[in-house]
Amino acid sequence: MSGNGRILMLGLDAADHDLVQRLIRAGRLPHLAKLAGRGTTGRLRSPAGLYTGGVWPTFYTGQPVARHGVFHNKEWRPGAMRVEVPTPEWTSAVPFWEAWPEPGPVTLIVDVPMALGRPRPLKGVYLGGWGTHDLIGRGSWPTGLWGELEQRFGAPAMPREEYGRQSPESHARLAAALRMATEQLRDITLELIDRHPWQFACVVFGAVHRAGHYLWDRSQVEPGTPPAAPDDLPTDALLDLYEGLDAAVGRIIERVPAETLVIAFAVHGMGPNPGWSDLLADILARVDEHRTGRAPKRGWLYRLRRTVPHRWQRRFLELLPAAAIERIVPLWSRRMYDW
Numbered sequence: 001m002s003g004n005g006r007i008l009m010l011g012l013d014a015a016d017h018d019l020v021q022r023l024i025r026a027g028r029l030p031h032l033a034k035l036a037g038r039g040t041t042g043r044l045r046s047p048a049g050l051y052t053g054g055v056w057p058t059f060y061t062g063q064p065v066a067r068h069g070v071f072h073n074k075e076w077r078p079g080a081m082r083v084e085v086p087t088p089e090w091t092s093a094v095p096f097w098e099a100w101p102e103p104g105p106v107t108l109i110v111d112v113p114m115a116l117g118r119p120r121p122l123k124g125v126y127l128g129g130w131g132t133h134d135l136i137g138r139g140s141w142p143t144g145l146w147g148e149l150e151q152r153f154g155a156p157a158m159p160r161e162e163y164g165r166q167s168p169e170s171h172a173r174l175a176a177a178l179r180m181a182t183e184q185l186r187d188i189t190l191e192l193i194d195r196h197p198w199q200f201a202c203v204v205f206g207a208v209h210r211a212g213h214y215l216w217d218r219s220q221v222e223p224g225t226p227p228a229a230p231d232d233l234p235t236d237a238l239l240d241l242y243e244g245l246d247a248a249v250g251r252i253i254e255r256v257p258a259e260t261l262v263i264a265f266a267v268h269g270m271g272p273n274p275g276w277s278d279l280l281a282d283i284l285a286r287v288d289e290h291r292t293g294r295a296p297k298r299g300w301l302y303r304l305r306r307t308v309p310h311r312w313q314r315r316f317l318e319l320l321p322a323a324a325i326e327r328i329v330p331l332w333s334r335r336m337y338d339w
Contacts, residue, residue: 006260010249011204013113013133014212015242016269017043019234028243031250035264048268053134055267056114061093068093070114073136074329084330085136088117097122097202105199108192111185112204119143125196131158131185133209153188157181158206160318164310166220174214175237178207179244186248190255205248211241212270232272301331 012020024033047065048055053072054065061068068091074083088094095115097107100123107124113132119141127145129138140146150156157180162170182205189203215238219225233239253262289295298306305313317325 006198006257007200008252008256008260008262009202010252010262010264011112011202012208012245012249012264012266013204013206014209014268014270015245015266016212016271017266018269019242022233023239023242028239029246031246031253032264035249035253035262039262044265044267046268052268053114056112056134057091057093057116059267060095060097060112060115061091062096063093067091070116073114073134080330082330086116090116097124097126097200106197108196108198108201108203110189110192110201110203111206112202113206113209124198125192127188127192130156130188131181131206132204133158133161133206133213149188149191152191153184157184158210161210162314164314166214168221171215171221171237175211175241178211178241182207182241182244182248186251189252193252193255203252205245208238208241208245209270211238215241216270216272 020029020032023029024036027033046055047058051065051071054068054070057063057068057070058065065071070086070091072086074085076082077084095109095112097109098120100107104123107122107126109122109124109126109128111128111130111132113134115128115137117137119126119128119137119139122141125145126141127149128140129135130146130149140149157177159174159177159181162174185203185205185207193201212234214220216234217225217232218235249264256262285296320328
């Protein structure tokens with residue numbers, strides 16, 4: 001990279017291409033519309049159809065999922081017979097910002113999802129796990145940056161994910177928290193691009209990903225309500241978050257030098273979910289039980305966990321720090337299936 005040219009990549013995690021285009025045509029995303037009008041647009045080829053959770057590791061390593069092996073933030077390890085959180089030791093592939101040929105650009109990386117492990121030294125600034133939907137590793141380089149940002153902007157506004165049955169109240173809380181998360185990450189990004197030298201920056205906003213899972217329609221709030229049809233617009237709450245993301249993109253673009261090459265992108269989209277994939281494991285267990293006449297054998301700790309009502313599990317986990325949850329995952333899932 002030579003001269004004064006800079007590259008700024010703005011990741012809109014799980015922003016749906018078709019929905020973005022519809023909102024641009026409706027005049028609801030003026031900053032993305034302006035960016036598209038000045039440049040070119042298109043669809044990215046992505047492994048999301050096979051491994052949705054593997055798309056970000058494929059983005060930052062340049063390797064297919066079959067090579068880097070990271071396709072979820074918790075993965076079944078047959079050798080250990082348990083679920084584990086992936087670590088850098090699982091793969092020889094490294095993020096591109098750690099593999100620049102010398103001398104390499106001065107780099108600013110913010111919240112690229114599914115990055116493994118603790119931050120490692122690099123020529124520039126790194127912030128990970130602050131506002132991502134999918135969380136594996138979190139931290140900063142320099143190491144003191146995280147604490148400085150908390151003092152200036154408060155704790156990360158991205159809420160912990162609340163699984164299970166939703167309510168109008170939980171939807172309203174989520175929408176408000178995600179608006180705050182987008183605004184907070186916008187302000188942090190503006191601070192970092194002003195305070196630190198950089199030639200290449202990649203900043204990813206995670207709020208619309210979380211919102212897409214819960215705010216696309218009201219099927220999780222009103223039992224019996226079918227998922228939205230493919231041509232339906234999502235809820236107003238989700239559309240408001242898309243508009244807030246567009247406003248954040250506009251603020252950031254205004255702040256960078258005019259000659260900066262700006263790329264807004266998403267490595268996968270989002271849409272209605274009419275499938276039963278979340279129930280597949282239980283369906284297969286029932287089929288096997290019907291065929292063999294006995295239930296699958298499971299480890300005692302996993303059996304004990306399944307007796308605890310989900311709402312109690314959720315409240316307990318909300319009290320724990322992320323590091324403690326990472327240690328609990330391989331423990332409770334040990335011998336999930338006692339083969």
